[in-house]
Amino acid sequence: MNLKFDLSGEWEFKASSSEFLPQELRTKLSIWNKAKVPGTIHLDLLANDFIPDPFFETNEIDVQWVDKVDWIYRKKFLLDFDFSDFHSVKLTFEGLDTVGSVKLNGEIVGHFNNMFIPHSFEVKNLIKSGENEIEVFFKSPTVAGKELEEKYGKLPVELATHRVYLRKAQYSFGWDWGPVLTTSGIWKPVYLEFIKFAKIKHVWFKTLSISNSKAEISAEIELEKFTEDDLDLKIEIFYKDEKIYERSLIQKKRDRVRAHRFEIISAKLWFPNGYGEPELYTAIIEISKDGEVIDKITKKFGIRTVKLIQEDDGEGESFIFEINGEKIFCKGANWIPADSFLPRVRKEDYDKLLKMAKDANLNMLRVWGGGIYEDDYFYDKCDELGIMIWQDFMFACAGYPEYDEFVDNVKNEAIQIVKRLRNHPSIVLWCGNNENEWIWVDKTQKSPDEMPGAKIFRDVLKEICEQYDGTRPYWRSSPWGENYPNSEINGNHHQWKVWSQWIDYKNYENVKAKFITEFGFQAPPHIETLKEVLKPENRNFNSFSIHHHNKQTEGIPRLFRFLTSHFKITDDFEDLIYLMQLNQAEAIKFAVENWRIRKFKTAGTLFWQWNDCWNVISWSAIDYRKRPKALYYFAKKFFNPVLPVLKRIDDSLKIYILNDLPRQVSGELIVRTFTTYGAKKFEKKIKVDAEKNSVAFAFESNLKGLKVEDFQTDYIHAEFKYNDGRISENSIYFEEPKFMKFKSPGLKFKISKVDENLYRLKLYSKNLARAVFVDFSGFDVELSDNFFDINPDSTIEVELKSDKTLSELLKSIRIKFLT
Incomplete structure (x- = not known):
């Protein structure tokens, strides 16, 4: 062998x-x-x-x-x-x-x-x-x-x-x-x-067609051969532990690529997270000579089709991913390399970051074009978890050379990358670059085809993707539109007026783009992540060191500019981190909910960014040490497959029920008006049926009818109980947090041990406790929820995972909330 x-x-x-x-x-x-x-x-x-x-x-x-x-x-x-x-x-x-x-x-x-x-x-x-x-x-x-x-x-x-x-x-x-x-x-x-005789170089299981009864598959096996000898080739296909197909073939003389068609009856299909199971098959391919196995490879594959629907939708042209005939609303984020020093990234890092993505209801990550084509293990995990990948080629924010040696280098790279990655069902789109054409057009007012490197993205990469794949769309750039690269009426869109151009997040409501591939708001990482890289005397926003750990020009000033619009300003460093994380989370929540109720006029929201490569103040939801920010916990809720969304329009309130599930949900919507000091002023129950993969308009009333009288104390909470008692909830506040009148919540808590390394935290609040942040000083404890509201006279339970003792947890617990 x-x-x-x-x-x-x-x-x-x-x-x-x-x-x-x-x-x-x-x-x-x-x-x-x-x-x-x-x-x-x-x-x-x-x-x-x-x-x-x-x-x-x-x-x-x-x-x-x-x-x-x-x-x-x-x-x-x-x-x-x-x-x-x-x-x-x-x-x-x-x-x-x-x-x-x-x-x-x-x-x-x-x-x-x-x-x-x-x-x-x-x-x-x-x-x-x-x-x-x-x-x-x-x-x-x-x-x-x-x-x-x-x-x-x-x-x-x-x-x-x-x-x-x-x-x-x-x-x-x-x-x-x-x-x-x-x-x-x-x-x-x-x-x-x-190597004796040959080695297996590439294996690709290509879905040719899917019907109700079967799937037709082409297995393309590429060998690197070193002799003219005939070789025996065996293919075995397993679903879970059951062998469902086997075939033996002869690889003749110098033949390097063997395509073999076969059928799988009643095929199990690969679906994205939330739309079905990401079913995978296992193939074992081996080559042998005279009974001796020379090379053997095990490869997983999924059966699925992908289509990009671009058609007139009354506002422009749609941009909708369709998997196995099912329209998908893409909920996700942008992925960057997980370390500045790539060899430090381990399988355990991928496991945690990608599991957190699935747990937060993400179904898509965009592998951004200024980083790397990720490790095979990354794509394997995305296949397993049902996380779709928008795959950029590695070009970003620039014009690129076009001399022959460079273009030849790019061609070789692209061919190798497409062959390496095309077997992954999670990859649903190839994209030529990040922002090249958009920046060029905005700065020069010239055609994108006049940009240095244009032929790479217009022609070279497209042709390679069509020749060596052809099962998923190629998209020239992100963003890209028909008449303007960053169009809102067709193609995909990057929204950076908010934050980068000093515009506050309420402006997201005016954005009607078809598919938003980047938008973001900054926040600092967890205090412990900053302590690793800052001396005690530099743990404040006036230090040169902390400015060095925010790489955006005027990044720190932006943090304060947008914080002052919404929250009270303090001089306490840890309190500022808490408030800035909340501000980031509220911004992205506002954006996502605005675009989700437009489903499928808008068909995707990928916020910038999921992760970090060092200890930095950035747009990430999870910091370098994989400690979640408030945005992570908010994402769990605003990406929930079933979600009530409350929208204020002048003096009226509308409530929508979002349903991303591939089945109808029926339930009871309970609308309540509370005061921050504990009174319940209004309650109404409404029966709601939300068709599969749709948005249902559920309720409308003027604020007066809801007993909303004082914006500084009154707020509305919506709870949707559906299918076997599941609950999805949301709230709307009518005044900025800095102007709201909060009373002491009268918070009480109890921690009890449930199992080995598993605890339950119960928190009760007499009055509204808004944006409750639970932390354990000096310990990394995994919480099922955080930065949550507790309504008056209510209890919330949070699961804690930790190897610490109950006594250690009780001594180290710290709780913050808005005052």
Whole structure:
């Protein structure tokens, strides 16, 4: 059988150029030092105490010399077995960041200039029994990019202009939420492949058609063959643990791609989260020669169709995803790389962030074009969880080069990426780039086809997606529209007038776009996440350090500008964090509910952003340490499949019942008017039927009829009880929190142990307790809900997951609410 010889783990590194090295490090970095692969140069420098933690305080500024230096990595290893019977020996790097060359035993075996794809070199004639040595040379990405920019000319680029000349994660050059930490290194696993006859290179299960009785599937299996020998090929298909199909074939001579059609009777279909189960099948493919298995691969796949519906909807042209014939309202967020140093991202990180997405009722994530094509494990998890992926190609906020070598590099990258990812049912759209055309048109008033790099996004990527996939739509850019890239009447839309152009979030109500792929509002991370990177004296909004940890120009001033519009201002640092998180959550809630009641005139809302890559004040719902902000808990509710939405129009109130479920819901809507000081002034019960996948208009009244008299004390709460007692609820307040009159809520709580590491927190409030935030000082406790309201004379139960004792939880609990 083919063999893999792992070469990850312990390596060595040293500097290959000295011009930009700090004087005190020149001697140390001229000799070999310990390195770890997968890794990056910054992580190796940090592990050897050559640089401080770049995330701490303003240390990022002090490590800017690192990306200007050339580096060499090497590994010595022993081969103590006979490999003469193998037809090929490949030295394979799954990821090299970004420009350089590879030597084996003193001979150059190849060059590389793209971090997004694997690099594999034939080395059978160079590898030897006994000791071998690999050297990998990394040219400074900053120098490499600037040399190409000098040769071909400066292009219209946001942020670092030289970045566009390198096929490298663009965010590493700095972004308005990310530090300038431009990495180099062997960032993915490396190994030797010893191959007999052939290896399985790509496997793709393509859904050809679906009917009520069966699904027709094409299995496309691509081999890399090294001889003319015929090979035996076996395909086995399993649903759960039951084998449902098996076929043996012969792969003739030099045939490299084998397409085999088969049928699955009563096929189980893959659906997004909330619309059905994300059903998956398991395939085992093996090739053998004379009864000996040569290579074997296990691959999961889903059966589903995807269509983008673009048709006249009376307001313009729709933009609706249809999965298996079912229209989907897309509820989600934008995904960025989960660390500035990518090798630090583990499977456990993906597990937590993606499970949190499913738990918050998200059904789509957009993999943003300034980051990376994510690890296979990321897409595997999205397949399992039913999270659809809007997949950008890795281009962002710039015009790009069009000289032949660059375009050829892009073509090779795109082909490899499409082949690697096309088997994932979660990916429902390929997108050419992030904001390139929109920025170009706004700044130049010229046609998007005049933009440098236009042919890549208009022609090259589209043709590759059609040729090597064709089962999902290709979209030129995000945003993109027919007559204007950021149109509101067709295509998809990025909404940045709010926040970035200093407009407050109530303006979201005026936005009637078809599919909003970016919109956002900033908030600080959890206090413990900031404490990791700020000295005690800098934990305030007047410090240079905290401004350094907000990368948007005038980011901190915006936080205060929008906070003062809605909340009382305090000088307490932790209270400000609490209020700013609330402000962010209220902003995105207002936007999402406004667009959800327009279903399917608006068919998707993906807020910016889901996660962070370092300890930063940003637009994220979950901070770098995976601590949820208020926005996360709000998202659980405003993305709820069934939700009452209350809209005030002048002196009237309308209530809608949103139903994203693929079945009708029937229930009772209870509308109550409360005062903040505990009185119930009005109650009405209404029977409501909401058709499947629809919006039902449920109730309308003027405010006077609802006994709303004082906006500073009166508010309305709606509770919808449906299908076996499930409850979805929402409230509307008529005055800004800073002007509301709150009484002491008379809050009482009790924590009881339910099971191992599982507790129940009960909270009772005599009066309204608004925006109750529960925290456990010094402990990370997972809460099922937070930042919630407790209506007068009501009790709320919250599940707590923690390995701490009951005594520790009781001593550490801290509760905040609006006053």
